[in-house]
Amino acid sequence: MxxxxxxxxxxxxxxxxxxxxxxxxxxxxxxxxxxxxxxxxxxxxxxxxxxxxxxxxxxxxxxxxxxxxxVMSVPVSALGHFSAAFEGTDEGLGARVVRAFLDVFETDARSSAPLMAMLRGAIVNEQANEQLREFLQERLLVGARATRAVDEEAVLRVGIVSSMLVGLVMGRNIVGVPALTAAERETLVTLVGPAVQNVLAPPGRSQPREAS
The missing domain is CATH 1.10.10.60 (Homeodomain-like)
Incomplete structure (x- = not known):
């Protein structure tokens, strides 16, 4: 216990x-x-x-x-990357979310070190795994709720995207999959963005705004 x-x-x-x-x-x-x-x-x-x-x-x-x-030494400024990704229309949302994710994990030196430490710890530590998973999903939900109505299905979609992007970062930075480590960041945004887009905002699915 x-x-x-x-x-x-x-x-x-x-x-x-x-x-x-x-x-x-x-x-x-x-x-x-x-x-x-x-x-x-x-x-x-x-x-x-x-x-x-x-x-x-x-x-x-x-x-x-x-x-x-x-607590995790992640600067507050890094949290804004996730919320900013949801600003604007659904067009290009997937690419913005992938880019924000990679920015926080790979570009912003102050946030990448503690987050990568959390990611490495998640491999062997269930508590670190839970904290990382819940924190990242919550950040995406906060960003989504700021500009969109979030129902039960939307929460599931955010959870799926969180898993996809954690897998991408882990494969690129922890496991070291050669094709991923060699790829340019914008190439990954171009390739992964449409998949994230299809999960978060598939064609034909309306995204009602929160009432003001």
Missing amino acids: TARANPAPPLRGRRRGANATRQAILDAARARFAADGFTATTIRRVAADAGVDASLVMQYFQSKNELFAA
Whole structure:
């Protein structure tokens, strides 16, 4: 059975400074994400473990995604790649999503190192596997929800695309499939983009907008 993170005792004596509080939240979140995975971890649980109010956690980190990014040393700026891919019409959506994925894993040095470490860990560590899978799928869902209505089928489609793209990055950067490692990035976007497009926005399927 996986060990659970234990809540910190109530704060006593002199109050911690901002840096110490932020670090306490990060330490608690790291333990909680490792124990429970991304989905089951909540801001309230992290706050309880760190011995602070949930509102204070939200002052330092605007969302669970940003907290996870900070724990895994993924810069918040990298999260915008996924959301930006869904801006605009469905035309070219597949290519934009593939390009964003490769940008985050291969081009942005600050985000690629921790993400690749997560990917390598996912091969042998179920918790890392779960965290990576849930985090990437959630990022795509956040991007989709920002501009589109997301129903149960859309969630499934995002999950399929997440699996496809993780497989592409793993084959290219971990396994080292010769054809993938030798291919130019834009060549992969051109070849894989239509497949992702067909899953996310197949011909004839409407994509209603969220009500404003």
